[in-house]
Amino acid sequence: MSFSPALIRQDFPIFERTVREGKKLVYLDSGATSQKPHSVIEAESGFYKFHNAAVHRGAHQLAEEATDAYENARLIVSKFLNAPGGSDEIIFTKNATESLNLLAYSMGNAEGTNRFALKAGDRIVVSEMEHHANLIPWQQLCARTGAELGWFSVTPEGRLDLSAIDSVITADTKVVALTHQSNVLGTIIPLEAIVARAHAVGAVVVLDACQSVPHMPVDVAALEIDFLSFSGHKTLGPTGIGVLWGRKNLLDELPPFLFGGSMIEYVTMTDATWAMTPAKFEAGVPNMAQAVGLGAALNYLSEIGMENVHSHEVALTAYLLEAMREIEGLKLVGPNDTHLRGGAISFMVQDIHPHDLGQYLDSQGVAVRTGHHCAWPLAKALNVPASTRASLYLYNDESDCDALVHAIVGAKKYFGRF
Amino acid sequence: MQLDSLYQEVILDHYKHPQHKGLSSNFAAQVSHVNASCGDEIILNINLEGDLISELTWDGQGCSISQASVSIMTDLLTGKTLDQAAIILKSFSDLMASKGTSAGDELVLEDAIAFAGVSKFPGRIKCSLLGWMAFKDAAIQAQSRK
Numbered sequence: 001m002s003f004s005p006a007l008i009r010q011d012f013p014i015f016e017r018t019v020r021e022g023k024k025l026v027y028l029d030s031g032a033t034s035q036k037p038h039s040v041i042e043a044e045s046g047f048y049k050f051h052n053a054a055v056h057r058g059a060h061q062l063a064e065e066a067t068d069a070y071e072n073a074r075l076i077v078s079k080f081l082n083a084p085g086g087s088d089e090i091i092f093t094k095n096a097t098e099s100l101n102l103l104a105y106s107m108g109n110a111e112g113t114n115r116f117a118l119k120a121g122d123r124i125v126v127s128e129m130e131h132h133a134n135l136i137p138w139q140q141l142c143a144r145t146g147a148e149l150g151w152f153s154v155t156p157e158g159r160l161d162l163s164a165i166d167s168v169i170t171a172d173t174k175v176v177a178l179t180h181q182s183n184v185l186g187t188i189i190p191l192e193a194i195v196a197r198a199h200a201v202g203a204v205v206v207l208d209a210c211q212s213v214p215h216m217p218v219d220v221a222a223l224e225i226d227f228l229s230f231s232g233h234k235t236l237g238p239t240g241i242g243v244l245w246g247r248k249n250l251l252d253e254l255p256p257f258l259f260g261g262s263m264i265e266y267v268t269m270t271d272a273t274w275a276m277t278p279a280k281f282e283a284g285v286p287n288m289a290q291a292v293g294l295g296a297a298l299n300y301l302s303e304i305g306m307e308n309v310h311s312h313e314v315a316l317t318a319y320l321l322e323a324m325r326e327i328e329g330l331k332l333v334g335p336n337d338t339h340l341r342g343g344a345i346s347f348m349v350q351d352i353h354p355h356d357l358g359q360y361l362d363s364q365g366v367a368v369r370t371g372h373h374c375a376w377p378l379a380k381a382l383n384v385p386a387s388t389r390a391s392l393y394l395y396n397d398e399s400d401c402d403a404l405v406h407a408i409v410g411a412k413k414y415f416g417r418f
Numbered sequence: 419m420q421l422d423s424l425y426q427e428v429i430l431d432h433y434k435h436p437q438h439k440g441l442s443s444n445f446a447a448q449v450s451h452v453n454a455s456c457g458d459e460i461i462l463n464i465n466l467e468g469d470l471i472s473e474l475t476w477d478g479q480g481c482s483i484s485q486a487s488v489s490i491m492t493d494l495l496t497g498k499t500l501d502q503a504a505i506i507l508k509s510f511s512d513l514m515a516s517k518g519t520s521a522g523d524e525l526v527l528e529d530a531i532a533f534a535g536v537s538k539f540p541g542r543i544k545c546s547l548l549g550w551m552a553f554k555d556a557a558i559q560a561q562s563r564k
């Protein structure tokens with residue numbers, strides 16, 4: 001069956017509603033959060049209706065079923081990412097932000113000869129295009145350990161500047177943490193040389209895959225990275241569920257961060273030892289129904305095929321970029337072709353402030369995001385304090401792009417009156 | 419269109435032709451406020467002569483609502499006493515909290531009643547209050563230094 005956004009939309013109940021006095025909902029804000037198909041909503045509520053119990057704890061049938069459902073979700077995630085060590089490599093968190101903080105705090109707990117123990121003279125490398133979620137945890141880890149933060153800068157076109165890779169990823173570098181696809185620029189970063197250099201100096205590579213896992217095939221084994229995070233809610237899944245993937249041997253060496261129930265092996269009044277990976281990193285009763293919902297979301301995506309999702313989005317991005325070129329006064333923030341580029345498209349229109357543009361687009365039923373998109377340093381580096389972002393997903397089609405373009409032209413007229 | 423209640427002519431006019439923009443070289447207090455959710459920034463300088471607000475100047479960047487609001491505010495508050503300014507500030511804050519149910523007190527707010535429509539757009543209330551919160555802060559700092 002061929003790829004049909006119109007058919008896909010029928011799976012998403014939210015598209016049955018209208019916005020702003022009867023206007024068709026043109027949802028171009030999936031980069032912030034995606035909409036949810038029936039199957040996800042039903043999986044989540046089905047867990048509560050039929051199987052609800054605390055996983056890994058109760059001595060009864062419901063607890064068995066809940067545990068099965070939760071662990072099955074873990075298996076689905078591991079297959080979706082092609083995790084070489086299987087489902088033990090999948091840690092459930094509440095979102096990507098928590099995944100990255102978990103990693104940074106766990107590294108901060110490492111001492112002595114542990115490979116993650118950081119000290120003055122060590123280096124952590126990020127880039128200028130990071131979302132705050134993959135910047136501030138590392139800034140703070142540096143502040144706590146005395147390690148130094150280094151970064152790749154961004155070219156005016158919105159690509160990573162890899163020209164000085166060896167002097168950015170120095171011999172002292174222990175962690176290289178990068179966004180796979182920029183949530184502002186849409187840029188997909190080329191990983192091969194970065195991973196090779198990082199591993200050559202003994203650093204681990206952490207990928208913030210918030211904007212890639214929902215939109216293209218991501219195979220952690222093929223990418224040869226070490227850790228990866230993404231958020232369920234951007235991947236058709238529920239809110240309150242995120243993933244940290246890590247190589248089994250690395251997760252085994254990494255100390256835990258959150259302590260409490262379910263993450264222990266043995267406890268006395270004065271001491272405790274830890275459960276195996278991944279339980280070691282999942283203290284307390286987790287977001288069970290949400291994990292099950294995420295499993296349903298990934299199954300939905302797998303059925304459509306991530307290759308198909310990606311090629312649809314690239315084609316749609318090409319269509320929208322082409323249409324935007326025709327709008328006088330529109331300036332793109334980010335690459336203007338689809339080479340290594342996904343469907344997050346940020347732009348400015350003349351001197352209309354993005355917040356005002358976004359307000360006008362909203363009045364036409366077109367939902368976008370405006371501002372610095374949680375990447376303030378990038379906004380400063382590109383000298384674009386704020387922009388408007390349209391982000392595409394599998395349920396968008398050319399008519400959504402047309403509606404956006406039409407509304408931008410309308411906004412120019414509306415604000416051009418003065 | 420509902421949008422017209424937000425984008426009043428006087429607002430867009432102040433946005434295109436901001437008043438008191440450009441920072442004075444001396445000041446009793448200078449404050450800088452940002453709206454972290456969208457990146458709008460305002461720097462505000464205040465000068466006092468006794469209890470009188472003798473000068474308000476500002477610089478900044480942001481959307482039409484935040485920039486017009488600070489422009490109209492500086493127009494309105496210059497030459498007022500600190501007590502009068504506090505009353506106006508309270509009246510403006512109440513208007514912003516009114517969720518579209520109040521038209522505002524024109525005798526107190528003058529041109530600033532143009533922002534009545536903003537109170538219907540929850541996402542924009544912070545924009546219109548940015549300059550006013552900067553003023554509140556600046557007034558306190560200037561007084562504590564006297």
Ligand SMILES: Cc1ncc(COP(=O)(O)O)c(C=O)c1O
Pocket residue numbers: 031032095096097098131133134179181182183208210211231374
């Ligand atoms: C690239 C990137 N990284 C991290 C995040 C943080 O995701 P969350 O807020 O779901 O934790 C986002 C979401 O905006 C993102 O786009």
